[in-house]
Amino acid sequence: MSDKKIIKIHNKSDKPDNIVIRDNTLIERCINIENKLPKFMKDYFIYLKGSVAVSTRLAYLEDIHFFCSYLVESQELTNASDIKDITQSEFDRISARDVNLFLGDYCSRYYRQTDKNTLIFENNNRALARKKSSISTLFKFLFRNEQIKNNITDGFNPIKLPKPQPDAIKRLEIDEVAKMLDAVDTGEGLTEKEKVYWKKTKLRDKAILALFVTYGLRLNELRELNISSFNFSRGEFKIYRKRGKEVLMPINHTCESVIKDYILNERPQSELLEEDVRDALFLSLQKKRLTPKAIRSLVKKYTSISMETSRESGYSPHKLRATAATSLIQTGFSIYDVQNLLDHDNVTTTQLYAAHKKNVKRDIVNNFEWIDDDNDNKEI
Missing domain, CATH: 1.10.443.10 (Intergrase catalytic core)
Structure with missing residues (x-):
C-alpha cells in the first residue's frame, strides 16, 4: 500500500485549481530545500516568502543550497559535515574573496562523480550572475538582520553579461x-x-x-x-x-x-x-x-x-x-x-x-516623394 498522500484542493480563491496546484508544487520544493539549510537562515526564508514570486524564491534557495554544499565539500570555511550544521558564526567569517573564488573558480567548471561517469558542469556568465544575485540577497539580509557584522556584497566581483544584439x-x-x-x-x-x-x-x-x-x-x-x-x-x-x-x-x-x-x-x-x-x-x-x-x-x-x-x-x-x-x-x-x-x-x-525596423527612415522618405523623377528632366 502506498504511503503517498493525495492532494485535494480546497480552493476559495478565484484562481483555477491548476494554478493553485502549480504554485503549491513550487512551494513544497521551497520548503524541502529550506529544511536542508541551516536554521539561522529562517528569517531569510520568511523574507523571501513575502517579497518575491515563488519561482524566484525557489531559484534563490537552490543557489544558496548549492553554495552551502560547496562550503561543506571544500571544508575550508566550515567544519560541518552536513549543510544544516553550518553555523552563523562560520557564515560571519566568509569574506567577499571567498564568494568570488566560489563564483569565478568553482562555479565556472565543476565535477560530479557517478557510479559510471564523471560529469562536467559549466556555467556561463548569465548563470553565474544569477548565483551571485542569490548569494547577495542572503548576505545583505543577514547584515540588515544583524546576524553578520559586515556587508561583504560590495566586494563581489562584477560579472559582465553580453549585451543583447538585435541581429x-x-x-x-x-x-x-x-x-x-x-x-x-x-x-x-x-x-x-x-x-x-x-x-x-x-x-x-x-x-x-x-x-x-x-x-x-x-x-x-x-x-x-x-x-x-x-x-x-x-x-x-x-x-x-x-x-x-x-x-x-x-x-x-x-x-x-x-x-x-x-x-x-x-x-x-x-x-x-x-x-x-x-x-x-x-x-x-x-x-x-x-x-x-x-x-x-x-x-x-x-x-x-x-x-x-x-x-x-x-x-x-x-x-x-x-x-x-x-x-x-x-x-x-x-x-x-x-x-x-x-x-x-x-x-x-x-x-x-x-x-529590427532597419532603414525605416529611408523607406519612409523614399516612398514619400513630392516631385516626380520625370519633372527633374524637364527644361524650365
Missing part, C-alpha cells in the same frame, strides 16, 4: 508565419508518421500556434490555459503571468475562431475526462494537460517546416514570442503597447525588437 534575435518572418499556419492546415511538410498524429491534433496545434504568434505568450502561460479562462461573450480571456499577475487579454476573431473550432470539433468532451483535466484547454492524445516538452516539440516541428530546415533546427516557443513582438512593431504599434502586451519589465527589452 541575434531569432524569430520568424511574417511570410514564414503564414507558411507555418498553412502547414498545420494542410499537413504539407510532415512525414507520413507525423501525419498520423496530425490528423488527430491539427485543430489543437493551430490554436496553440495562433495564440503564440498573436499574443507572444510564455510557454507556461499557454499551457495553463483552461476553457474557463475564456469569456467569448465579452471577447476576452485570462492568463496568469510571472509573479502571480492575473491579466485579462482581448481575443481577436482569428484566435476565437481557431479555439472554438478545436473545442467543438477535436477536443474530447469534458464529461469524458478525469476531473483534474476537465477544464484544461490543450490536451494530449492521452487526455492529459499538454506537457512543456510536448508543446516545445510541436512548435519546433512546424517552425522547421516554415523555415525549410531540420526538426532539430526548429524554433522554441520563446522564438514565437519574439516573432509576435517584431511583427507587431513592424505593423506600426508602439514599443510601449508591445511592452504592455508581452509583459516586459523594462521597455529596453522591447526596444531590441524595434531595432
Whole structure:
C-alpha cells in the first residue's frame, strides 16, 4: 500500500485549481530545500516568502543550497559535515574573496562523480550572475538582520553579461508565419508518421500556434490555459503571468475562431475526462494537460517546416514570442503597447525588437516623394 498522500484542493480563491496546484508544487520544493539549510537562515526564508514570486524564491534557495554544499565539500570555511550544521558564526567569517573564488573558480567548471561517469558542469556568465544575485540577497539580509557584522556584497566581483544584439534575435518572418499556419492546415511538410498524429491534433496545434504568434505568450502561460479562462461573450480571456499577475487579454476573431473550432470539433468532451483535466484547454492524445516538452516539440516541428530546415533546427516557443513582438512593431504599434502586451519589465527589452525596423527612415522618405523623377528632366 502506498504511503503517498493525495492532494485535494480546497480552493476559495478565484484562481483555477491548476494554478493553485502549480504554485503549491513550487512551494513544497521551497520548503524541502529550506529544511536542508541551516536554521539561522529562517528569517531569510520568511523574507523571501513575502517579497518575491515563488519561482524566484525557489531559484534563490537552490543557489544558496548549492553554495552551502560547496562550503561543506571544500571544508575550508566550515567544519560541518552536513549543510544544516553550518553555523552563523562560520557564515560571519566568509569574506567577499571567498564568494568570488566560489563564483569565478568553482562555479565556472565543476565535477560530479557517478557510479559510471564523471560529469562536467559549466556555467556561463548569465548563470553565474544569477548565483551571485542569490548569494547577495542572503548576505545583505543577514547584515540588515544583524546576524553578520559586515556587508561583504560590495566586494563581489562584477560579472559582465553580453549585451543583447538585435541581429541575434531569432524569430520568424511574417511570410514564414503564414507558411507555418498553412502547414498545420494542410499537413504539407510532415512525414507520413507525423501525419498520423496530425490528423488527430491539427485543430489543437493551430490554436496553440495562433495564440503564440498573436499574443507572444510564455510557454507556461499557454499551457495553463483552461476553457474557463475564456469569456467569448465579452471577447476576452485570462492568463496568469510571472509573479502571480492575473491579466485579462482581448481575443481577436482569428484566435476565437481557431479555439472554438478545436473545442467543438477535436477536443474530447469534458464529461469524458478525469476531473483534474476537465477544464484544461490543450490536451494530449492521452487526455492529459499538454506537457512543456510536448508543446516545445510541436512548435519546433512546424517552425522547421516554415523555415525549410531540420526538426532539430526548429524554433522554441520563446522564438514565437519574439516573432509576435517584431511583427507587431513592424505593423506600426508602439514599443510601449508591445511592452504592455508581452509583459516586459523594462521597455529596453522591447526596444531590441524595434531595432529590427532597419532603414525605416529611408523607406519612409523614399516612398514619400513630392516631385516626380520625370519633372527633374524637364527644361524650365
